[in-house]
Amino acid sequence: MNAQTALITGASSGIGFELARCFARDDYRVVLVARHLAELKEAARLLHQEFEEVEIVLLPFDLSHPETPAQLYAETTARGLQIDALVNDAGFGETGYFTDTDLATELAIIQVNAAALVQLTKLYLRDMVARNDGRILQVGSLASFTPSPCQAVYAATKAFVLSFTEAVQHELKQQKSAVTMTVLCPPPTDTNFFQVAHAENTRAANHTVSARTVAEEGYDALMEGDARSLPTMSAKVNFFTSLVLPDSMLATIMNSQLHAADK
Numbered sequence: 322m323n324a325q326t327a328l329i330t331g332a333s334s335g336i337g338f339e340l341a342r343c344f345a346r347d348d349y350r351v352v353l354v355a356r357h358l359a360e361l362k363e364a365a366r367l368l369h370q371e372f373e374e375v376e377i378v379l380l381p382f383d384l385s386h387p388e389t390p391a392q393l394y395a396e397t398t399a400r401g402l403q404i405d406a407l408v409n410d411a412g413f414g415e416t417g418y419f420t421d422t423d424l425a426t427e428l429a430i431i432q433v434n435a436a437a438l439v440q441l442t443k444l445y446l447r448d449m450v451a452r453n454d455g456r457i458l459q460v461g462s463l464a465s466f467t468p469s470p471c472q473a474v475y476a477a478t479k480a481f482v483l484s485f486t487e488a489v490q491h492e493l494k495q496q497k498s499a500v501t502m503t504v505l506c507p508p509p510t511d512t513n514f515f516q517v518a519h520a521e522n523t524r525a526a527n528h529t530v531s532a533r534t535v536a537e538e539g540y541d542a543l544m545e546g547d548a549r550s551l552p553t554m555s556a557k558v559n560f561f562t563s564l565v566l567p568d569s570m571l572a573t574i575m576n577s578q579l580h581a582a583d584k
């Protein structure tokens with residue numbers, strides 16, 4: 322009954338869950354990836370509650386291990402799943418001076434946010450290009466456009482996502498491929514992100530938009546084949562500001578967003 326299949330990493334909560342909801346609403350079979358099976362099951366229960374007919378596949382995988390993307394690809398291949406839409410949403414951050422933060426955590430951030438995204442894109446994009454059909458959504462951030470003191474490694478991974486996506490978008494056009502790639506750059510969004518990143522008391526965490534708003538705008542952009550999605554007017558204003566201000570000034574602004582809300 323489900324004609325098309327979407328694989329969404331980071332689908333157990335936040336923006337990824339809301340993106341999975343958009344695909345489920347549009348009759349996609351959804352393959353949900355995250356580390357914790359209990360959370361994936363709860364996400365599946367919520368989706369079934371709203372969309373009775375949706376077919377859901379749960380794949381608990383930890384993308385902080387370099388071998389995971391190949392294992393995930395092997396698993397979907399073994400199950401005979403053709404991935405028509407790939408969403409690289411899984412990601413997390415850490416907050417603090419780079420001299421104080423834990424290197425192992427930051428290497429895991431680089432692996433999940435950047436390396437796994439590249440690995441999964443390489444594996445599934447080749448199949449899509451061979452079929453001349455498919456779409457990929459890469460989740461960047463407003464931080465893709467600005468250096469972010471106190472989230473230096475996180476923001477650098479998001480700058481990587483933007484640069485990588487824009488380069489491959491260009492290649493796909495040169496190759497005259499019908500496959501599209503879209504980068505979603507959310508503003509601060511009301512999810513578990515700030516808690517995981519130890520940033521729950523910052524100004525940014527106190528000025529968020531809903532994950533559903535972000536996901537629905539990103540999903541529409543993906544379906545339109547747009548190059549970029551900047552959900553909400555304030556994100557668009559932030560983006561245009563980043564085009565005109567020098568990086569040193571942007572860094573100062575970002576730094577103030579990652580200070581305690583009451584400072």
Ligand SMILES: NC(=O)c1ccc[n+]([C@@H]2O[C@H](COP(=O)([O-])OP(=O)(O)OC[C@H]3O[C@@H](n4cnc5c(N)ncnc54)[C@H](OP(=O)(O)O)[C@@H]3O)[C@@H](O)[C@H]2O)c1
Pocket residue numbers: 330331332333334335336337354355356357360382383384385410411412413414433460461462463506507508509510511512513514515517532
């Ligand atoms: N919230 C914001 O303000 C904001 C703004 C801009 C961009 N973003 C980006 O949006 C994306 C989604 O984040 P969110 O805000 O929705 O936060 P979230 O609610 O914490 O969701 C993160 C998702 O990623 C999964 N995940 C984390 N580590 C993983 C790993 N090692 N392997 C596999 N899955 C993993 C989590 O599930 P498990 O913990 O079970 O693995 C969860 O499903 C991230 O890329 C984030 O950088 C967020």
